[in-house]
Amino acid sequence: MPDSKKELSPSKVLLFGTIIKNPILVQVIGLCPAVAASSSLTVALLLSFVTTVLLIICEVFASAVLKPLSSWFRVAVYMIMGLLFICPLMYILDEAGFAVVNNAGIYLPLMAANSVVALRCEKFAVKRNAFLSFYDALATGVGVSAVLILSGFVRELLGSGTVAGRAVFDFAPLPALTMPFGGFVVLGFSAAILKWFISAFLSEYSHDMPFKIKKAQKRRPQRVEEKAARPVLTAEKAVTPAAIKAEASDTAKAVIPDIPKGRESFADVLYNSMSADMFTAEDSFDDILAGISAESGGADNPPVTREDFSVSTDGNGDAPREEAERVIIPVDLDLVEEQEISRAIASGDEGGSAD
Amino acid sequence: MAVKTVIKPDRQERSFYFDMLAILVLPAVMAWYYYGGAALRLVAICMLTGTLSETAGAFFMRCPRCLRDCNSLFIGAATALMLPADFPPLAAAAGVAFAVLAVKMPFGGTDFSPFTPVAAGYSFMCLCWPDKIFSYPVLDTGTGYVKGSSLANMLSVNTSIRPNTINVFDILTGSVPGAAGVTCIIVLLGSAVCLAFVRRRALINSAGFVAACAVMALLFPRVYSENARLVSLLMELCSGLLMFSAVFIVTDPATSPERPLHRFIYGAFAGAVCMLLRYFGKFEEGVFFAVLMANAAWPPLQERLLRREKKRALRKKVKQRARASSARGREAAENA
Known part of the structure; x- marks a missing residue:
């Protein structure tokens, strides 16, 4: 609607x-x-x-x-x-x-x-x-x-x-x-x-429209000479709108389009092509924003505005939106998993049948 | 955290499908030998349809057109060789057009399609004209075609094959009713040898596929003879589209995994499903459905495999670190 x-x-x-x-x-x-x-x-x-x-x-x-x-x-x-x-x-x-x-x-x-x-x-x-x-x-x-x-x-x-x-x-x-x-x-x-x-x-x-159709990804990504370093937001970093904006503005244009993503399942492609608002179509962006702003308050939690979610503004209404669709927040799951396993081994929970 | 990746440059400039098309010449020659010009005419019609469909699809769907990779030609030729020689050309063209326009182009082209177009096109024809697609002409009947019973059909009846029903030499040379280019097992083995020279990695898929089919054929024979298991192995592997699919369909690089072990598992999965469809399916042949099911099921399966491998490697690393630190601690204690 x-x-x-x-x-x-x-x-x-x-x-x-x-x-x-x-x-x-x-x-x-x-x-x-x-x-x-x-x-x-x-x-x-x-x-x-x-x-x-x-x-x-x-x-x-x-x-x-x-x-x-x-x-x-x-x-x-x-x-x-x-x-x-x-x-x-x-x-x-x-x-x-x-x-x-x-x-x-x-x-x-x-x-x-x-x-x-x-x-x-x-x-x-x-x-x-x-x-x-x-x-x-x-x-x-x-x-x-x-x-x-x-x-x-x-x-x-x-x-x-x-x-x-x-x-x-x-x-x-x-x-x-x-x-x-x-x-x-x-x-x-x-x-x-x-x-x-x-x-x-x-x-x-x-x-x-409730979802955007992403360009299909190549099933077998071409091998390229050099891949750029991929910045990672680890679990320790505070994920605030400002941080997302800073991270996105640095990486959206230069890095992310150059990285050939790994092979995704068809279900992943289908799922990724649907945004979350497909299921909450009636709640507009402004409504959600109003809800977040109502919850935030005080010096530590400044009210969230629409600008906090925008990636860059160049005067053209379409460009920021397209850019924002490309923003990906990679999380180093390996590091998190390694830390979990280390903790488990340290606490003696790890069994002998790991291999 | 920077991600370091060791990248090998692509050494093979030639398209995979160009090589496959070149290898397809062998079955095409055998099709011409057994069925005459009708088989080659069907191949030509299907290749032309594939090319035209790709051009039209690229124009209407705004996809990149890439005729140079020979994929559409390969789709046409492979589809035609899997059909009976007297199959209606219009129906064959419809199947190829479906493979290109509904399976390949809407997803973005050759490298993007999640399903093998040849298998999808054949499945489409199988659902549309099941009576015609499994109606094979008998060889050496003079003028015109007479319907014959293929090996796969005899196996599906369960009790048809008895000792000395069919000569083994006839099976290997392709002198049995069947699709135009898939009956001659010797030629298909020759094609596999050619493939081994030009694209060795692709044969891993074939090995997994054939191995799974062989195991299933040995375990659950559908023939009644003295050496039932061995006869079953021979009959199952030589019947229908199995060997042709093992060389030309399962090896499709767009839907194949990267790692050798994964390739083998992928092929084995397709083979096992293929045999299950042969045992319990409605049609006498289920290779194309099995390949489509493998295409659909493989990505989540591969994801789980990769995750598991990663976890194992991590656990190993962490254990090694723990051992090293405990050894250092022991040394320090001994020194103290």
């Missing part, structure tokens, strides 16, 4: 919920129906309808009624509301003889426990009024629906050669796309296209 609660407007809520923070392609939540179930257009349409209606009901109800309750109880209420909506719907569709209920399989009843609904209610609806919650639910529903319908259309067309059950090709061009594997491939490319779209046409919002 936008950086500050004051800036929230219905249009921004719509834009953010639909595109900038698309639940499936950007926040990577609610993948189960998108990957496993939306292998045909009709199922995707049904799931989209259910998700959107459920989101609107739950978010508006949560915003209007559930604010005083504790969070663990609210999550149970969302599930009960989902069941209250989906059970009659399934019954009606089943009685009417729609085969799409069978095609959706277990994923239609599972929508009662949809993670998108619970997350949006907890992250947004219980903190805002019912009006904005309605807009957010609508935007999130449209975002989810767009992805589900696109995925269902592409997968059905290429996987089965049909669109909504009507034959388009005489053969199935790529039958594997109807499998969950095909869902992941389609979603991956859709996410890449969305990222390109935001960078190209909505560049002013590209920094508001």
Whole structure:
């Protein structure tokens, strides 16, 4: 969502919920129906309808009624509301003889426990009024629906050669796309296209995406002639914003880009590509800063400001941000580990089976 | 704390994939010998598709295009040689395009991909057209192709192979139904020897892979004969894509570890998974899935191995220091 609660407007809520923070392609939540179930257009349409209606009901109800309750109880209420909506719907569709209920399989009843609904209610609806919650639910529903319908259309067309059950090709061009594997491939490319779209046409919002995509690292780093000395912040050093700033300003430009990093696992690359604020998207940087400032105080603890976290300022708004992404605080784990082992040996805890 | 690193300059200027492509000429010749121009046509189509896909991917995804390293050509040639000679060219092209456009380019190119593109492309084709990819033509049937039963298929049926079912000489020379360029074991062994001359380190992966497969074949034979274990060893190693993968797929430098021991473990892990997939999998061949699983599982495994090795070295160092200090203390006490 936008950086500050004051800036929230219905249009921004719509834009953010639909595109900038698309639940499936950007926040990577609610993948189960998108990957496993939306292998045909009709199922995707049904799931989209259910998700959107459920989101609107739950978010508006949560915003209007559930604010005083504790969070663990609210999550149970969302599930009960989902069941209250989906059970009659399934019954009606089943009685009417729609085969799409069978095609959706277990994923239609599972929508009662949809993670998108619970997350949006907890992250947004219980903190805002019912009006904005309605807009957010609508935007999130449209975002989810767009992805589900696109995925269902592409997968059905290429996987089965049909669109909504009507034959388009005489053969199935790529039958594997109807499998969950095909869902992941389609979603991956859709996410890449969305990222390109935001960078190209909505560049002013590209920094508001919940995570930054880092440049991939070479699996086998090239051997270079000389590696620069790598400064290390040891455990003894006090880690203050000023120290981080000093360390970063010295090393960010000159040293860190030149050091070929060791081989990272794919999971590491994926994890590193997501910043922590992906999971606390609603807490803006200023909110966090305000919280830290409230805790600090007195001569020993001066209030922390935004400038304490900036690396360098050259007048350009983008440059410090890009630089800050490259800042790494290496900690000498070997030294710490060696000290721990030394202490253990000195205290006699080290067993004889070390080797 | 400065990090001192001893760095050896790269002596090999030539691309790894250029060498592999040169070695692939041997299986390609055998494919032409057994299946005629159809096999070579498939190879040419796949190589062309690989090159075009890389060019298109570099244009649309803004990745660096590097045709000089011959990686896309290698992907095309290796994929084509793993297919039956009568495999539809369009489907083969789709598999190569998937390998380049969905597995190689989005991650940044040859050195960045976490998965082996050839294995991914073959898996894609396997999931899309399982009936065609495991339908091998019989040799010497005159005009047209007749479906034959491959060694891997016979092994998967469990009770098909009996004494004297197949001549060993036929197996070694590749006179059995199978993919175009993978059946002739003698040629594949020759390729391994060539690889040993140009890229010796890469063969460590192959050694681990073949060793694990051999152990599994000996322990759990799927044939019924007098010398079941030995026959099982021969059949398992010579069937399917196993030997071809050991030489050309498992040795992929982009996904291989650096250290020799790690390379061996990586290969052994892939081999063990491959045999498990053969025993319990849906398809008669599981090498490509095994390689992909090894690609996915290896980085965290390597991290643990490295951490463990580091801890051992540290403990050793600390113990040596403690011993030295205690010896000095004893000497001082004796002197006193």
